[in-house]
Amino acid sequence: xxxxxxxxxxxxxxxxxxxxxxxxxxxxxxxxxxxxxxxxxxxxxxxxxxxxxxxxxxxxxxxxxxxxxxxxxxxxxxxxxxxxxxxxxxxxxxxxxxxxxxxxxxxxxxxxxxxxxxxxxxxxxxxxxxxxxxxxxxxxxxxxxxxxxxxxxxxxxxxxxxxxxxxxxxxxxxxxxxxxxxxxxxxxxxxxxxxxxxxxxxxxxx
Numbered sequence: 001x002x003x004x005x006x007x008x009x010x011x012x013x014x015x016x017x018x019x020x021x022x023x024x025x026x027x028x029x030x031x032x033x034x035x036x037x038x039x040x041x042x043x044x045x046x047x048x049x050x051x052x053x054x055x056x057x058x059x060x061x062x063x064x065x066x067x068x069x070x071x072x073x074x075x076x077x078x079x080x081x082x083x084x085x086x087x088x089x090x091x092x093x094x095x096x097x098x099x100x101x102x103x104x105x106x107x108x109x110x111x112x113x114x115x116x117x118x119x120x121x122x123x124x125x126x127x128x129x130x131x132x133x134x135x136x137x138x139x140x141x142x143x144x145x146x147x148x149x150x151x152x153x154x155x156x157x158x159x160x161x162x163x164x165x166x167x168x169x170x171x172x173x174x175x176x177x178x179x180x181x182x183x184x185x186x187x188x189x190x191x192x193x194x195x196x197x198x199x200x201x202x203x204x205x206x
Contacts, residue, residue: 015145018145018148019141019142019145022096022099022141022144022145023137023141025096025099025100025103026099026100026102026103026106026137026140026141027103028100028103029099029100029101029102029103029104029105029106029107030103030104030106030107030110031103031107032100032103032104032107033103033104033105033106033107033108033109033111034107034108034110034111035107036104036107036108037107037108037111037112037115038111043112043115046108046109046112047112049070049073049074051105051108052105052108052109052112053074053075053102053105053106053109054070054071054073054074055105055106055109055110055129055132055133056109056112056113056129057113057124057128057129057196057200057204064193064197067192067193067196067197068189068190068193071132071188071189071192071193072185072186072189074105075136075139075140075185075188075189076182076185078098078102078140078143079139079140079143079178079181079182079185081098082095082098082140082143082144082146082147083143083147083178085147085151086146086147086148086149086150086151086154086174087150087151087154088151088154089151089152089154089155090151090155091147091151092148092151095144095147095148095151096144098140098144099140099141099144102136102137102140103137106129106133106137109125109129109133110125110129113125113129117204120203123203124203124204127195127199127203128195128196128199128200128203128204131188131191131192131195132188132189132191132192132195135184135187135188135191136185136188138184139181139184139185139188142177142181143178143181146174146177146178146181150170150174153170
């Protein structure tokens with residue numbers, strides 16, 4: 001009998017391992033953020049966007065623009081930082097640190113909402129935090145992967161080990177991929193605004 005199993009190339013396997021590693025860094029950050037919140041004596045400090053990255057939704061009235069700016073600003077900042085790190089050949093640890101910090105913000109936000117609303121906080125997290133968090137985490141993982149790939153190519157370039165003459169197309173593709181990622185952030189943010197608009201009265205003010 002013929003073996004109909006799909007054979008994956010070494011490049012596909014390596015790419016999958018990198019993506020799995022990056023998601024794992026975010027997951028570790030979520031765990032750390034949760035434990036850090038539980039051990040903190042002053043919980044009020046976590047309402048700052050510096051800690052929650054705009055994930056926490058409040059029961060008081062906010063304009064759509066306020067929700068939009070809080071949702072889009074941190075993720076856009078992280079993507080732009082990852083974009084710039086792609087031009088540094090030793091930036092991989094910083095790229096991993098950004099993903100870890102994003103995970104911490106998510107862990108802190110979910111923990112804060114649960115401490116504030118109890119069981120209802122689980123519904124708030126599922127419907128008002130996780131959709132945007134998951135979508136933007138995917139964006140950040142792919143942004144980090146692209147930045148790592150670019151920084152590795154740059155390392156080969158500055159070390160003189162890259163004899164490939166396709167630097168310009170590679171750079172154009174790098175810009176294009178990050179433009180797509182920024183567009184994905186915009187879509188996720190608009191969805192987050194719609195969810196917040198319709199669910200605030202139902203979940204946060206009952």
